[in-house]
Amino acid sequence: MTVPVLPRLRARTLETPPQPDLFDLIPSDVDPRSVLSWVREGSGLVGWGRAASSAQAGTSTAGPDRFALAAQWWRDVVAGAEIEDELNLPGTGLVAFGSFAFAPESPDGGGLVVPRVVAGQHDGRAWVTSIEAIEDESVPSAPQATQAPEHSAGPTPGLTLRDGAVPAREWPSVIATAIERIEAGEVDKVVLARDVLAVSDRPIDTVTLLRRLAQRYAATWTFAVDGLVGATPEMLVRLQHGRVRSRVLAGTVRRDQSPAPSVTEPHPELEEPHTSDPRLHLVSSAKDLEEHAFAVRSVAEALTPHCASLDVPEEPFVLELPDVYHLATDLSGEAGDDATSLDLAAALHPSAAVCGTPSEVAARLISELERMDRGRYAGPVGWMGASGDGDWGIALRCGQLTAQSHAMRLFAGGGIVAASDPQAELAETEVKLAAMRHALGLGS
Structure with missing residues (x-):
């Protein structure tokens, strides 16, 4: 049985000005598979890079226990982490993205991924979080949100x-x-x-x-x-x-x-009851x-x-x-x-x-x-x-x-x-x- 390797992480969140488009913050030279997103109507989270993942740590990504093992890995990571968060909002501080296979027997089991950088915004407030492994006692530099070069807007070539x-x-x-x-x-x-x-x-x-x-x-x-x-x-x-x-x-x-239509009607984000339609x-x-x-x-x-x-x-x-x-x-x-x-x-x-x-x-x-x-x-x-x-x-x-x-x-x-x-x-x-x-x- 493989014993999961638990990373010690340091997360630091700072408030930043809101962005017209969160996707503009993602650098153009990152691996396409390392891009992370959870965005709705301009609000949410994007991330890139990889500070840690449950799969890399040796946690099983397949089988009926894949959710429980990933959840326990996350609890253990959080317990050993240093978190500096001046906003304390949903999505600030230490964050993991995840996806899991539909079937327990699938070899593409999935798991949790902790990015190196997370940018988020909601209700007029925005932030950037840097996440890194604790290797020494130095203080991490403040995360910066920089404008990325334009990504391609045309059809995917040769598709x-x-x-x-x-x-x-x-x-x-x-x-x-x-x-x-x-x-x-x-x-x-x-x-x-x-x-x-x-x-x-x-x-x-x-x-x-x-x-x-x-x-x-x-x-x-x-x-x-x-x-x-x-x-x-x-x-x-x-x-x-x-x-x-x-x-x-x-x-x-x-x-x-x-x-x-290119746009749809606004929908309450699970916050308000819907009337008869x-x-x-x-x-x-x-x-x-x-x-x-x-x-x-x-x-x-x-x-x-x-x-x-x-x-x-x-x-x-x-x-x-x-x-x-x-x-x-x-x-x-x-x-x-x-x-x-x-x-x-x-x-x-x-x-x-x-x-x-x-x-x-x-x-x-x-x-x-x-x-x-x-x-x-x-x-x-x-x-x-x-x-x-x-x-x-x-x-x-x-x-x-x-x-x-x-x-x-x-x-x-x-x-x-x-x-x-x-x-x-x-x-x-x-x-x-x-x-x-x-x-x-x-x-x-």
């Missing part, structure tokens, strides 16, 4: 799209098989995904992808961790000052206007409502043991994105134990929104029918601070860079129930792939 594990023409037959298994009583719902491979003549620029996603999909959380890049509309769990929140999405319909009829088919109910119930059942109270709205609202409408429900409650945000994310994963019901049976069906390793697609992705508070989304609308950054696997899926239509499910994956196609400069 081509290729079939993934299951070609698009074969996807309806995969869905038909899943429906047969549902009708046979094997499973109530299963979420199936397919991949597409984007190949480029040169390294794909992570910052360019992030900027495009953030500009077009402002209502989502634009993320990057270890080469996993995307814009997720689904907040798996937020823990902040004892308050627990989760946004559940399930049930999707394509927008009927063309071209789609007259557009519910757009996505209120029996199939959508059934799929959504499964997802909400699975999240509520997972959060209840960790909450002193939990509010589950009776009716969903409509989340508007440039390409689609989603049925959405925001759950909120008061924390009832000492679970960290990562502990809560582990308890929630996999929800019915990305796996199915019952989850164990659905996971086996996913492994059989998808014919691929999802890697960290549909797994938890986000960040956490020294207190254990943080945000964890579900890695959706995303792509995974290869080791040399010349190719990226793009993913999209949908929930399958007895009322699903195979051709409509293929169309839904095409719509969901539009986000990463746009990010790569291929339009919608």
